[in-house]
Structure formats: C-alpha cells, structure tokens
Amino acid sequence: MKILVLNASPKGKNSTTVHTALYLQALYPEHSFTFVPVGQRIKSYEKDFTPLRTELKKADLLLFTYPVYTFIAPYQLHRLIELMKEDGVDLSGKFASQITTSKHFYDVTAHRYVEENCFDLGMKVVRGLPADMDDLLTEKGQQDASNFFEQLLFSCKHGLFVTPSGRAPRREKSVYQPVIPSAPKTTGKDVVIVTNYDQSDENLQNMISDFRAALPYESRVVNLRHFPFSGGCLGCFGCAVTGKCVYKDGFDEFLRK
Ligand SMILES: Cc1cc2nc3c(=O)[nH]c(=O)nc-3n(C[C@H](O)[C@H](O)[C@H](O)COP(=O)(O)O)c2cc1C
Helix, strand or coil: CEEEEEECCCCHHHCHHHHHHHHHHHHCCCCEEEEECHHHHHHHHHHCCHHHHHHHHHCCEEEEEEECECCECCHHHHHHHHHHHHHCCCCCCCEEEEEEEECCCCHHHHHHHHHHHHHHCCCEECCCEEEECCHHHCHHHHHHHHHHHHHHHHHHHHCCCECCCCCCCCCCCCCCCCCCCCCCCEEEEEEEEEECCCCCCHHHHHHHHHHHHHCCEEEEEEEHHHCCCCCCCCCCCHHHHHCCCCCCCCHHHHHHC
C-alpha cells in the first residue's frame, strides 16, 4: 500500500509523533511510506501546491501525524486542510487515518476534527492512534503502534471505515440584523472583544454589534485577522523561558497590551 505520511508537526524530522510512523515503516517494509514535512513546508505550499498535490494523488492512504496543540491541532495542519480543500484535489475513496502524540488533553477533539475534514473530502476514515508523547519508549507503546497498524491494514483490505454521523442540510444564508438599542455607557472598564472575522461574516459582525450595544461600557474590537502573524506556533517553548515569542512579528507585545 502507498502510504503518504503528512507530518504536520512544526518540528519536522525532530517530531516525536513522526517517529511512530518511522517505527511502522521499519516494521512493515512491504508497504511504501513517503514522508512529507507539511508542517514545515506550509508556506511553500501556499505559493505552489503542485508538489503536494502530486504526492496526494499517488497515495492509497493518507496518514496524518501531528501533535495535539492547545486542545486541537497545530495551525500548520489547519492551514494544510484549508489548502487541500481550496485546491480541490480529488481524494474521494482514499483511506485516511492519523497518529497523534500528546498528554491526551483533548486529543479526542483533534482526532474528530481531522476525521470530519476527511469526511468532507469524501475519504474513507479509519480510527487513528492517540498516543502519549512517551509511548514509543515503552514496549507497550510499541505494541499499541503495531496493533494500530495491523488494524489499519485489515480495515483497508476489508473496506471497514467510519461512517459520518450525518451532514447538516444545505440552506440559504440568512443574515441576522442587529436589534438591540444602545445602552448608556459608563467608563471605568476597558472591554476588548477579540474576534477573527472576514468582511463576509455578517452574522458575527452583527452579533458583536448587538453585544456592544447592550454592554453598559465602552468597548474596543480587535480583529486578529488583520494582525500580520509571521507564522504558526513552532512549539519551541521559548516563550516559557523568556516570555517572548521567537517570531519578531510583535504579537506577544500586542497580546499583553
Ligand atoms: C504549544 C503547545 C501546545 C500543546 N497543547 C497540548 C494540548 O492541548 N494537549 C495535550 O495533550 N498536549 C499538548 N501539547 C503537548 C504535545 O502534544 C506533545 O508534546 C507532542 O508529543 C509533541 O509532538 P511533536 O514532537 O510531534 O510535535 C502541547 C505542546 C505545545 C508545544
């Protein structure tokens, strides 16, 4: 089977998670594994998706490997999924599964997020392996990894995959109109509404407008979409040591203020 390992960790070849896939590659030489450090290449795929599209088309199985970051997946994986959808590459009928490492804090949510996106792309989803970050160092963890892979191969061979629980029906967009009259405002509190909306997100904008109208204080809106981020979190933990982000885009200062 042609397996494409989409390594979405920003750590690239130093990722803990990708080592589980490397371990499986060593155990199962009869299968072909191609590793792509998508987490590190995400900016180049924004410019040109062709190299990744070629790899995606060749694969029988996409294996997403990534760390759980802040209760879900790293930014780099979110962006990858957006790019795959924007490109329109046909992945329907291909198998998809995933390996994460984490401390199991919301790994369930991360797995669901990837599964749901694979359903959107018409893929056949096989449940993934939510490993602990130290698992590969133990015999039990190694056994869990090979059991997962055996199960995955069996599922692909016999066409056993997760079926989506149902899709919300398509419907016309309806736009909520602000209705709340402006309450008198007092000073003394600095209320900041942190948001991320696009100009077409009228409902969110109108809800914010109502919220601000009802609020008895003056408020400011900060739309994160306008901040020129240099990139997604690299998980370097530099901030834990110095309080500063390694990126020089000024976001740490902006966040504090
Ligand atoms: C910024 C950051 C956020 C994290 N958030 C979570 C989390 O929400 N839940 C969790 O269980 N582990 C979390 N972790 C731990 C990572 O999932 C764990 O270290 C993982 O094994 C790293 O894998 P990698 O080396 O493949 O990138 C976080 C780590 C970092 C650096």
